[in-house]
Amino acid sequence: MxxxxxxxxxxxxxxxxxxxxxxxxxxxxxxxxxxxxxxxxxxxxxxxxxxxxxxxxxxxxxxxxxxxxxxxxxxxxxxxxxxxxxxxxxxxxxxxxxxxxxxxxxxxxxxxxxxxxxxxxxxxxxxxxxxxxxxxxxxxxxxxxxxxxxxxxxxxxxxxxxxxxxxxxxxxREPGFEDKAKDAVRKLGAKRARMYHDLRTRFQQEGDDEALEQAKALLDETQNLSLGDRERLYGYLEGSGKMILVEPEAxxxxxxRMPGLDGQKMSKSYGNTVNLREDAESVTRKVRTMQTDPARMRRTDPGEPERCPVWQLHAIYSGEDTLAWVQRGCRSAGIGCLECKQPVLEAILKEQEVLHERAQPYLDDPxxxxxxxxxxxxxxxxxxxxxxxxxxxxxxxxxx
Missing domain, CATH: 3.40.50.620 (HUPs)
Structure with a gap:
């Protein structure tokens, strides 16, 4: 294995x-x-x-x-x-x-x-x-x-x-696979070889999946097998040949879904991105000029967070207290859109600081x-x- x-x-x-x-x-x-x-x-x-x-x-x-x-x-x-x-x-x-x-x-x-x-x-x-x-x-x-x-x-x-x-x-199916597999079984030692044969028979004749897992565990525990012999025994166990390529799991x-500055998925093709190591001035300009709920034409107009792209960024970056503050303040017009954007901006800039710091040594010395x-x-x-x-x-x- x-x-x-x-x-x-x-x-x-x-x-x-x-x-x-x-x-x-x-x-x-x-x-x-x-x-x-x-x-x-x-x-x-x-x-x-x-x-x-x-x-x-x-x-x-x-x-x-x-x-x-x-x-x-x-x-x-x-x-x-x-x-x-x-x-x-x-x-x-x-x-x-x-x-x-x-x-x-x-x-x-x-x-x-x-x-x-x-x-x-x-x-x-x-x-x-x-x-x-x-x-x-x-x-x-x-x-x-x-x-x-x-x-x-x-x-x-x-x-x-x-x-x-x-x-x-x-x-x-390498030439002489069966003989090589039987030789490998003998290398397990008498007791383990008997267990391997019993478990192999239970799996191949009765379809006992638990026997298959037990046999695999037996092979995993055996220290003195070469990689080739180990693979032959896995193949022999399952009735196939030597496993050369491993089947991956997803x-x-x-x-x-990281929202972009316009509320769509963040993507270069939409022109709505914040880069990983963007300078603070550029990030600040992008966040402050983000579109918001179109219903809030004036500062005194109440809004609906669910309609606002900034709310989607709050969902990524803000804690429960801030989210509750946004919900109350937006719907009552108690806060303006710039005020609402500020916690998101601060969170992104704080995240970016760490990224810039980690990157700097490689920029200084490529x-x-x-x-x-x-x-x-x-x-x-x-x-x-x-x-x-x-x-x-x-x-x-x-x-x-």
Whole structure:
């Protein structure tokens, strides 16, 4: 059984904003406390839609990495790397493309949706059709069993699971698998070998799922097995071959809809963002000029918080006392809109102070960031190379 491991990535397409911070990065910071995490800059993925403007990508990569560190992603706890610096991603993508049915890619919901939604770009490219497969390679190459995603991304995890299953079915039967598995059983020792056989029989003949879990626990507790033997025993137990690629699970993240300055979802395309490390003067100007309840034409007009974009930001940033103060003051015209905005502004500026403080060392000395990423790429590549050795061997491409 492979160790628990989380993998997530982000496309470099410009400066990150508070929507990225509350929707993704705060969750990454939490996850790195619980699991070994790999977080990568998906620069090849950015080319699927920005292949004709690569300068956008190049200029965004380092800015985005500084934003991650500013948000609290810790290189001592997580591995940070750039996708294109680990070429094994491309090799696995190529090999998986040989066995992935075209229909699987065409039915991914986001493929048609994005073709219709993204205007002014020709997306009838192989790269755009194949990006879910590249995404699968990104996950499978690290044998990551957990991928944090929102509801809309679950189909991408499902296709990754199907691809891993198909690969293991096609290539998981190594020559002499059964004999090697029986040799591995003997290495368990007489008592554990008997227990393993009994549990395997109960599962395969009676469909006893509890027996399967007990047998897996038995293998987990056995210290003297090589990784290869351990995987053979898992495969033998379930009646399949050697498990080469791990089927990941979607780790559903709470839907955090960060409102923008106009009340819509915060997005660069709507022009309603506050960037992660925006200067205080700019943030102050944006918040103070936010639109409010259209019914409050004059200071003395009562309003309705539910109609006001500022109220949505209060829901993110304010405590119960402030929320009650806003409800009373707005409906009675006891407070003006500028007064109402002030607690939100102060909360955002306080949050930004921490982000600026964490980012400053990397802005003062860019070599610190380059060093972190070089180390991360090296660590990621070692893991990727381990997987590729097994993949090549399974597919008959190991000529050593």
């Amino acid at each position: 492979y160790a628990e491991r989380v993998l997530s990535g982000m496309r470099p397409s410009g400066r990150l904003h508070l929507g990225h911070y509350h929707g993704v990065l705060k969750n990454w910071v939490k996850l790195q406390e619980e699991f070994p995490c790999l977080f990568f800059v998906a620069d090849w993925h950015a080319l699927t839609t920005h292949y004709d403007t690569p300068e956008v990508i190049e200029n965004s990569v380092w800015d985005m990495l500084v934003d991650w560190l500013a948000a609290g992603v810790d290189p001592a706890q997580s591995t940070l790397f750039i996708q294109s610096q680990v070429p094994e991603h491309a090799e696995l993508h190529l090999l998986l493309s040989m066995m992935t049915p075209l229909g699987w890619l065409e039915r991914v919901p986001t493929w048609k949706e994005q073709q219709e939604r993204i205007e002014g770009r020709d997306l009838s490219t192989y790269g755009f059709l194949g990006y879910p497969l590249l995404q699968s390679a990104d996950i499978l190459i690290y044998r990551a069993d957990k991928v944090p995603v929102g509801e809309d991304q679950v189909p991408h995890i499902e296709i990754t699971r199907e691809i891993a299953r198909r690969f293991n079915h096609l290539y998981g 780790l559903l993240t709470p839907a955090a 070599s610190l960031l380059r060093s972190i990423i070089a180390d991360g790429c090296e660590r990621a590549r070692r893991l990727a190379q381990e997987t590729m050795r097994d993949v090549r061997e399974a597919m008959g491409l190991d000529y050593g």
